Amino acid sequence: MVTNYNPAEIEGKWQKQWAEDNSFRSEIDYDRTKYYVLEMFPYPSGKLHMGHMRVYSIGDVLARFLRMRGYNVIHPMGWDAFGLPAENAAIEHRVNPAIWTEQNIGHMKKQQNRLGVSYDWSREVNTSAPDYYRWSQWLFLLMYKRGLAYKKQASVNWCENCETVLANEQVEKGLCWRCSSVVETRDLEQWFLRITEYAERLLNDLDILEDWPERVKIMQKNWIGRSEGAEISFTIKEFPGKEIKTFTTRPDTLFGVTSMVLAPEHPLVKKLVEGTEREKEVLDFVARVRKESEIERTAEEAPKIGLFTGRHVINPINGEEVPILVGNYVLMGYGTGAVMGVPAHDQRDFDFARKHKLPIRVVIQPEGGKLDGNTMSEAYPGEGNMVNSGSFNGLHNEEGMKKITEHLKKKGLGDFRVTFRLRDWLISRQRYWGAPIPIVYCDQCGTVPVPDTDLPVELPHNVELSGNRVPGLAHYEEFVKTSCPTCGGPARRETDTMDTFICSSWYFLRYTSPHSKDAPFKQSEVDYWMPVDQYIGGIEHAVLHLLYARFFTKVLFDAALIKAEEPFSRLLAQGMVYKDGAKMSKSKGNVVTPDEIVEKYGADTGRLFILFAAPPEKDLDWNDQGVEGSNRFLRRIWRLIEECREQFASVKGSGEIGEKESELERILHATIKKVTYDIQERFNFNTAISAIMELVNAIYSYRLGIEEKDQNSDLLKETLIKTILLLAPFAPHLTEETWHLLGNEGSVHEQSWPEFDSAKLVVDEVEIVVQINGKVRGRIVVPADCPEEELTLAAREDERIGELIGDRNIVKVIAVPGRLVNFVIR
RNA sequence: GCGGGCGUGGCGGAACUGGCAGACGCGCUGGACUUAGGAUCCAGUGGGAGCAAUCCUGUGGAGGUUCAAAUCCUCUCGCCCGCACCA
Secondary structure, three states, rough: OOOOHHHHHHHHHHHHHHHHHOOOOOOOOOOOOOEEEEEEEOOOOOOOOOHHHHHHHHHHHHHHHHHHHEEEEOOOOOEEOOHHHHHHHHHHOOOOHHHHHHHHHHHHHHHHHHHOOOHHHHHHOOOOHHHHHHHHHHHHHHHHHHHOOOEEEEEEEEOOOEEEEEEEEEOOHHHHHOOOOOEEEEEEEEEOHHHHHHHHHHHHHHHOOOOOOOHHHHHHHHHHOOEEEEEEEEOOOOOOEEEEEEEEEOOOHHHHOEEEEEOOOOOOOHHHOOOOOHHHHHHHHHHHHHHHHHHHHOOOOOOOOOEEEEEEEEOOOOOOEEEEEEEEOOOOOOOOOOOEEEEOOOHHHHHHHHOOOOOOOOEEEEOOOOOOOOOOOOOOOOOOEEEEOOOOOOOOHHHHHHHHHHHHHHOEEEEEEEOOOOOEEEEEEOOOOOOOOOOOEEOEEEEEEEOOHHOOOOOOOOOOOOOOOOOOOOHHHHHEEEEEEOOEEEEEOOOEEOOHHHOOOOOHHOOOOOOOOOOOOOOHHHHHHHEEEEEEEEHHOOOHHHHHHHHHHHHHHHHHOOOOOOOOEEEEEEEOOEEEEEEOOHOOOOOOHHHHHHHOOHHHHHHHHHHHOOOOOOOOEEEEHHHHHHHHHHHHHHHHHHHHHHHHOOOEEOOOOOOOHHHHHHHHHHHHHHHHHHHHHHHHHHHHHHHHHHHHHHHHHHHOOOOHHEEHHHHHHHHHHHHHHHHHHHHOOHHHHHHHHHHOOOOHHHHOOOOOOOHHHHOOOEEEEEEEEEEEEEEEEEEOOHHHHHHHHHHHHHHHHHHHHOOOEEEEEEOOOOOOOEEOOO
16 A cells, blocks of 8 residues: 655654654764754744744754764754843733743744754753853953953943944944844943954954855955054144044055044044134034934935034144044044045045135145146045155155154154954843843942852842833842952942843854853863854854854963864855745735644655755745645655555566666766765755756656566665665655665664765766757767767768768867767868 | 845756756646546647758847857946945
């Protein structure tokens, strides 16, 4: 009796079996090469979506494939469990965020298991669990001890909707990355991590990451934004003791400076205008600009506005007096917050100068050019020779940069300097659901770190859920009130929590020894498993998580806690899942969930489709009919195996290897070769699957062409078994079931990956294309090893080719053995 | 504006290092089986001409290199992504 493919029945059965057998548990084994496969862990929203299903399917194929290839694979999963949605849900459902999170984790884990993903659940981590965030706090203190965590008063990004501050990386085009509200600026005292200290290394080591997508590396490079130049000091004419420092990448244009423009936030602005007639006007302007949001201020149409302060600086190179202005386009956060204006050679300065009637003085003249400050219509930022620059005249500007900076350095008025766009990482969050920053403030001792032995600093448990938001830690008196770890006197705890990105910056290390009680991770474990060999996740973390995790890894490396200097050797940024050309969303009504697919077709079908429809790094358009196709293919295999099983039981087949048999063998081995290559070297699962489909088609053709009694059942059986092995990483349940149906022992997933036999790949005869003037005009069949000369002869003898050539001249013959012959005739 | 990527049938996508464009799948057309088919199987399927053998044409567009170009070069158009007053 041939049974039907019934995924609902077999998938649950094998999932249960694998769990009972602890099939995917991994342990250190020094005799085998380790392989760390990791998918970015999810926020436990409680709802698995297609993006999740895609990333897990990709990771699972690799994990299962590599196990069969003999690697000691670690494939863990966990929860990025702190964060705002839990608080919002807590208010909505009047339930403690911890409980809400716990429930979601339970639900999501079930959904993941229903997909048949081969995780080692014994390594599960939850960043919101005290035994995890204890170590997040410990790492914060490590940073603190190493001078990398500090508190400062600063102008910071504030999201009114989320009621918390944000790091620069978490602001996208002036909007909050999470809720898209307009981000404001506020002056607050906040905790920062000194990621800028690692800017140079984070930038340089991108070169080591050969197996990272270029675009991710470029995004990080842009974000870090290194520029070389000089810092130059200008003395203030009216306050001879005071100076203004400015950063420029063009010290060669110093003679062309006709203004000094300060950011509205610049600390000197107030002093410059104090008590002058311009004071009110300037301060009003500053206040107005500072009220603007970042988008308003940086909008393309935003005009460059500046106000004269009435004060002047002295140009250190030529002693000239230059007016000091305040300009809305100057950013306090970059360089020194003061810009020397060189209108002739910088477009912004040019626009600004034209508007404010400042002189434009050309100091770099391009080869053969005759620039004139009075008539030029745009700035000239290119290279050339220096003019109007005193003793530097005639120098090429590249040379001039060095010479001028050296000159200033000698006089103590400037120096070479490298500036980064990257800012220190603001990690304080004014929210409840995060890891408390382990700091205590004592009137006697000041800022005191919580001793390691007092960790974790636990969140208050009796969460108040009456208002419209979960109150922050400052609200809980029993949490705030504490005693000083140093003097024992009364003290108050820091009430901000840490950015959740802290927790996700080291979770891949915790997986290596998730139950470690006296350290964040065990040295032997972390050194064995790290680095992550293959990391898979969405491109949206190109700068955020991936930069932070690299930073943490480097700090831990410097502290000699780990041997890896980079966390992720290979990175795969998987594409998005769309439907009908748009992101899946409730409002568009185009949502398909993994649950629905599993219910309707089974997990194997869903996995197969998602991997077959597009290469992993490309965006994927979900197509319901395409899913049907994948399901049809699995049913086709099922039926094939069932029919063969019946046949093996009743018909004794022939043992002969004839032409058809060798052809089937050849296809089998060619498929093994291709599938292995496609998974291992290219991650092109779509072409690997199509190769398996072709193999199945070939088996069908073989069976269709010969009567059952003449079929070679040994070969057939071998071919079926190898097909199952090839398909095992993609469709783990169906292959496990059919593996057993064919009478095999043990799990299919514990078998060795099939090897191909090159001898089986050789063919006796090949078809060669014959071209005339590059156009295909015929085909000939020749022995596979037919050498060039004979190839040409055989082609020449072909009747049709002969006719076509006729008595025309053969100018040239190109013969490529195994491929083609091309006659160039005239 | 700068940087990166991508343009191939009705659709998703193949094509190693320049060597038969369109594998595989979806869809569509015809046929078989069937009370029925939205199951299954077989055949066909880039466009155009032809009864046909066959011919012409075709990888966003225009040039070029080459015996040979989806692939290499130049220009150009379009789309997507990132950065964008960064001094």
